Amino acid sequence: MITVFAVFLLTLLVITAVAIVRTENLFIAVMLAAIFSLLMAANFFILDAADVALTEAAVGAGVTTVIFLSALALTASQERAKPSARMLSVGVVSVTVVVLLYATFDKPRLGDPNAPVQQHVAPWYLEQTPELIDIPNVVTAVLASFRGYDTLGEVFVVLAACIGVLFVLSAGTSGGPQPVRPETPGLRHHLIPKVVGRLLVPFIILFGLYVQFHGEYGPGGGFQAGAIIATAFILHALLEGESAGLRAIPRSALLTMAAGGAIIYAGVGILTMLLGGSFLDYSVLHSNSVKGQQYGIIAIEAGVGITVCGALLAIFHAFAAREQS
Amino acid sequence: MEVLGYYNYWVFAVLLMIGFYAVIARSNLIKKLLGLAIFQSAVFLMYITMNKVEGGTAPIIQKGVVDQIFSNPLPQVLILTAIVVGVSTTALGLAIVVRIKETYGSIEEHEIFEADLPK
Numbered sequence: 518m519i520t521v522f523a524v525f526l527l528t529l530l531v532i533t534a535v536a537i538v539r540t541e542n543l544f545i546a547v548m549l550a551a552i553f554s555l556l557m558a559a560n561f562f563i564l565d566a567a568d569v570a571l572t573e574a575a576v577g578a579g580v581t582t583v584i585f586l587s588a589l590a591l592t593a594s595q596e597r598a599k600p601s602a603r604m605l606s607v608g609v610v611s612v613t614v615v616v617l618l619y620a621t622f623d624k625p626r627l628g629d630p631n632a633p634v635q636q637h638v639a640p641w642y643l644e645q646t647p648e649l650i651d652i653p654n655v656v657t658a659v660l661a662s663f664r665g666y667d668t669l670g671e672v673f674v675v676l677a678a679c680i681g682v683l684f685v686l687s688a689g690t691s692g693g694p695q696p697v698r699p700e701t702p703g704l705r706h707h708l709i710p711k712v713v714g715r716l717l718v719p720f721i722i723l724f725g726l727y728v729q730f731h732g733e734y735g736p737g738g739g740f741q742a743g744a745i746i747a748t749a750f751i752l753h754a755l756l757e758g759e760s761a762g763l764r765a766i767p768r769s770a771l772l773t774m775a776a777g778g779a780i781i782y783a784g785v786g787i788l789t790m791l792l793g794g795s796f797l798d799y800s801v802l803h804s805n806s807v808k809g810q811q812y813g814i815i816a817i818e819a820g821v822g823i824t825v826c827g828a829l830l831a832i833f834h835a836f837a838a839r840e841q842s
Numbered sequence: 843m844e845v846l847g848y849y850n851y852w853v854f855a856v857l858l859m860i861g862f863y864a865v866i867a868r869s870n871l872i873k874k875l876l877g878l879a880i881f882q883s884a885v886f887l888m889y890i891t892m893n894k895v896e897g898g899t900a901p902i903i904q905k906g907v908v909d910q911i912f913s914n915p916l917p918q919v920l921i922l923t924a925i926v927v928g929v930s931t932t933a934l935g936l937a938i939v940v941r942i943k944e945t946y947g948s949i950e951e952h953e954i955f956e957a958d959l960p961k
Contacts, residue, residue, distance in 0.1 A: 520846060527853040530887075534860040534880050543872055550876055557883050564850075565913035566890045567900040572925045573886075581879070581929050588872065588936040592943040596870040599952050606867035610859045617855035626847025628896035630911075635895060639914040647903055655901040655915040656922070664919060671923040678930030685937040735902060740926045825926055832933045839940070 523563050530556050541596040547585040554578040567736035568656045571728070575744040580829050583751055587836035650810045652733040660738065661814040665797040668817070669782055672824050676779050679828035683772075686835045714756040721749035729822050733811070739818040743825025750826075751833050759837050768834065774827025781820030785813055850891040857884035869951040871939045875932060882928050886921045893917040 533553045537546050554577030561570040625632035646658045660668055725745035732738030754762025785797070792801040799813020800806035857880060864877025893914040901915040939949055946954050 524846065524849055527849060531853060531856055531860070534857055537876055537880065538860055538864045538868070538873070543870070546873065546876055550879060553880070553883070557887065560887065561890050564890045564894045565898055565900045566893060566918045566921070567902075569886075569890060569918050569922050569925070572922050576925050576929050577883075581932060584929070584933050584936060585872070585876075588940055591940045592872065592949050596868070596873055597950050597953075599869050599950070603867055606863055609866070610863045613862070614855055614859045617858065618852060621848050621851035621855060624848070624851055627850055627891060628847070628894045628898075630895050632892070634892050634917070635914055639916050642915055643901065643903075643912050653903045653905075655903060655912065656918050659915050660919045660922065667919075668923060671927050674927050675930045678927070678934045681934045682930075682937040685934070685941055736900070738922075740922060744926065744929075828930065832930070835937070836933075836940070 519563065523560070526556055526560050526563070530560065541598055542594065543589055543596055544586075544594045547582060547589060550585065551578045551582040554581065568654075568738065568741070571736050571741045572744070575741055575748065579748045580744055580751070580833075583748075583755075584833060584836060587833065591836065591839055649807065650814070651807050652811060652814065654733055654735060654737075656736075657732050657738050657814065657818070661817050662797075662799060662810055665786075665817065668821065669786065669797070672779050672782055672821055675828050676775055676824060679775050679831050682832045682835050686839060711756055714752055718749050718753050718756075721752065722746055725749065729818065732818055733814060739821025739823075740825055743822040743827075744829060746822070747826045747829040747833070750830055754833070754837065759834070763834060763838070766830065768831070771827045771831040771834065774823050775831055776824075776827075778820040778822065778824030778827060781823065782817045785816050785820070789813070850887065854884050854888040854891065857881075857887065871942065871949045871951065872936070874951075875935050875939065878935070879928070879932060882924075886924065889917040889921050 530553065533549055533556060537549045537553065540546050540549070554573055557577065558570045558573040561573055625634075629635075642659050642663060643655055646652070646655045650658045650662055652658055725742045725748075728737035728745055729739060729742030732742070750762065750766060753765060785799070787796075789798050789801055790796055794801035797813075797817075799810045801809060802812045803809035861877045861879070861881030861884060864880065865874050868874060868877065893916070895911055895913045898911040898913040901912040901918070903912075904910070942954065943949050946957050948954055948957070
């Protein structure tokens with residue numbers, strides 16, 4: 518039964534992707550991309566990746582769509598297609614698909630417990646997590662402790678991308694952040710979005726905090742929580758207008774959050790070095806090494822959440838506050 | 843059922859090439875970025891497909907339950923962070939597209955090339 522459902526969802530994914538590429542209306546394409554992300558999240562869930570499904574639903578279907586839409590508002594919502602070398606592209610793509618499909622027959626089939634990927638380090642993580650860290654969610658344990666270096670790198674990539682967006686979008690203006698357009702009423706005069714949205718914002722933030730602090734026990738953690746809380750503030754800015762959104766959290770606070778979270782993360786690493794351990798080895802944070810690991814994970818997950826939330830909100834405001842040329 | 847074991851990988855291959863087609867064949871820059879997002883999602887799907895173990899469940903250990911089979915947590919960690927990095931880099935791409943629109947007045951590749959031709 519679940520196999521039939523998975524095949525159905527995967528087929529829908531392909532149909533949606535074809536529709537995204539074929540439509541010339543960019544607004545429709547972005548909306549279809551949100552549906553694509555939601556279908557992808559459902560697929561991830563079927564494949565036992567609850568944490569990834571939560572991230573894809575919050576980031577792919579939520580934040581990405583809003584950023585694409587605010588970019589559309591500044592550019593164009595209709596594609597002016599020009600038939601150029603289309604047959605050549607179709608040829609290249611078809612040949613590559615055939616080669617890739619041929620290559621898939623060398624892969625272990627779905628769910629094969631003897632596949633090489635299941636034999637390498639994964640059993641070690643699953644065996645050692647209860648002993649060394651003692652938190653139920655192995656994904657969080659690997660993300661925050663065993664492979665904390667990778668995650669630190671990712672957090673700095675998010676920060677760098679945020680700085681890049683702010684640089685690119687502030688070029689061509691007379692230095693400093695642009696003034697906010699005063700005439701942005703948002704959806705304030707539409708009754709139903711206003712009432713429903715105002716009701717939803719606090720609960721979205723509450724859910725985001727739950728996902729943040731429950732990340733050690735269930736699906737969740739800093740990346741998902743940061744994206745969910747950012748979504749709540751984006752919804753608030755869409756309802757009340759851009760200037761009210763910036764009054765709730767000013768630009769300088771967003772930048773402090775984006776950089777501060779990364780500094781918290783790196784700071785925990787330096788603290789562990791000062792206490793005599795290696796970089797990001799949380800065991801030294803407490804006399805009991807398992808407790809120390811748990812404290813370290815809570816601290817760096819907080820840093821991740823703060824950076825992701827601040828960076829995504831700063832990116833959204835950079836697009837939303839820009840004048841249409 | 844044996845054949846369906848590869849269905850995820852087939853969808854991966856097809857999605858990858860649909861995204862790639864949008865990048866090389868469409869001239870609209872936002873469409874290219876949407877294509878790149880599909881391409882990226884296809885790679886995510888391949889990794890998450892590899893993490894599945896038959897009869898397994900999400901890798902969240904419950905105390906007192908013995909002999910549970912867990913899916914592989916490692917691909918999940920890699921893809922979880924990649925999704926968030928993906929949205930940040932897509933936003934950077936969109937910021938550049940917005941600047942191109944302001945400078946050239948167009949986001950169609952062929953019109954930008956024409957504007958760049960020496961007159």
